[in-house]
Amino acid sequence: MGTMSLGKLGLRKKIPNLSREEFKELTDFVYEKTGIAIPERRKYLVENKLGKRVLELKMNSFSDYIKYLKFSPQKESEFKKLCELITINETSFFRDIKQLTMFKNTILPEILEKKKQQGKKTIRIWSAGCSSGEEPYTLSMILHEALKVSIIGWDIKITANDISPSVLFRAKKGLYNDHSLRTTPDNMKSKYFIKEATGYRVHPKVQKLVSFQLINLNDDLAVKRIPPSDIIFCRNVIIYFDDEMKKKVLNHFYNNLMDHGYLFLGYSESIHRLTKLFKPVFKPGGIVYQKN
Amino acid sequence: MKRICVEYVVPGMKLAKSVKGLDGSELFSKDTVLTEKEKEVLIDAGIDYVYIEGSSEAEEKRLMEILAQEYVFKFFMYVNPDSKVFSELYKIVVALVINSLNKGWEPPCEEELRAKNVERMKDLFFKDMGSPQDIIKHELSLASFPDVYFKLKQVLKSPTSSAKEIADTVSADVALSTKLLKLVNSPLFALTQKVDSIERAVSLVGEEELSTLALGITAIRYFKDIPPELINMDVFWRHSLSCAVFAKLIASQLQGINQEMMFTAGLLHDVGKLILFKNMPYSSVEALIFARENMVPVVEAEECVLGFTHTTISNLIMKNWDFPPSLIDIVGHHHEPYDATNKKEAIVLQLADNMANAVAIASGGTFVIPGMEDEVFYELGLEIEKLKPIVLKHIKVLQDLVAAIL
Known part of the structure; x- marks a missing residue:
């Protein structure tokens, strides 16, 4: 240690200073547009993460950046870039396999049975906050597993949405690396993926059931256009919202779900403090919420 | 190449x-x-x-230096970029990483740094359907803290206790006394003569002080049974010991702070995490994953995922074990030292925790530096220039201590 001169090295890598006022303006803006609440204690994190983008744009201050974000002709595309920087896109196929197994073994058969009795062989699933597509594709694979060849007789649509265009681009492409498949059982891997030079491609029959849309859960009108669902998956999304936004999104889900429809949330997302609109149903493998 | x-x-x-x-x-x-x-x-x-x-060789060296800086910077994303304290720590760590790279160390990939999902582990309760108190109750029903500590407490309480009685109590536990002797004979304690009996150790280090150290070492034994797929216990205790050494070294630069108390506080600062791993394994791993994904410290991730943190758990379990109140206070406030009764000690522990996380980056540490405000650091009256010699001394003594007491 000590052979090289690190004298000039510092933590502030030429990025401009983010004042308290700028931080508040920026986070208010993000909250209003997305519902994502960034707590005060993450100010430096925001400064360090976004500072790089401000430098890229050759701006001298965060104030300039906020103006650009709000009023420039590029505001739409910049907002999308901002979303990419502040949202987390980390997920994998078959994440939380206990919950998915419970879905496959108890909830799905119940819904299929009900539909058969009603003589309406349609299934509608909404994957809200789908990131790069691992979750909706996983659900498609589970439906293929459950229905096997009889899937031809069913009308199935999985609507998947996210606020980040770049992750949706990856989702539509359907090409994944090892990392996305780290929690995928081997038999699923060989059945539903095609190995290519640059990764694993999701099988077209899996892709066929899924449609992707750029939607912000805070956009009431866009959310209302989502077709009514039998089941909603929204995992590890509302953890980024404050209580008010959580309630708002849960209301959206309530309105979207068909009677007695089911809502799946992330493992650590509890809603029983927030709303009485759903009834928690305890199953081995986790909790699922049913529309009251 | x-x-x-x-x-x-x-x-x-x-x-x-x-x-x-x-x-x-x-x-x-x-x-x-x-x-x-x-x-x-x-x-x-x-x-x-x-x-x-x-x-060219020079070009390769230059590129590796850039790599080191970018690698280390990611771990400092959560701290104030204008902090003088953390800029100094950043420089020290970059130098350590360059040193490691030159010795052939490969910085772990993102994927290796990420906690692995565990699928079979079952938590004591679902989120919001239980409390920290439930965890403590369950924990206490499973196991009790090793006896020797309570015996020592009895001896210390009695007005007629002597160094010999304390020594006898400790010596009855052979594994404990071996480790204690190794500890006090390490360069960290810088005693001028070799100590070959607990009785001698008591007279040199002090009755209270030796008992405090015994408490820290005993605690390690309590947590033997955590499944290895959840948390690497070697890495956990290495971090704790690293924090303990920093806490003692920092304390040694200051007036009026009990160094042995700080050592034990460092050793125990994260016991709450272990209790969480035992009782809420799935959520604990989810919290680690959340921390990595969001580049936030584990304590903040716990708050988001569990709704409470390991410090609350530490606090409760240590109270139940009847640990010394000042120790509970220091450990329980190492993320919010301003609320501590023993404020200065809690600041020392917070700094030690940050430094232990920082130096671990050069050997594969996983989590972002939680940070602290420079104004808090200045309350110690420690000069920033002292950080580098403290790190160097720490590196010198840590490896031997790992071998001696873990």
């Missing part, structure tokens, strides 16, 4: 070997100079490693 993870490629690095795609076809030939564009293709293709070299 060096092997590095694709995500650490610095534009300008040259491929020392050709890169093959998943199906065996060649993606890039040897000697390709990598730019951001090639880097993106490699990442998308899920290539983990590439072999790189510089066009």
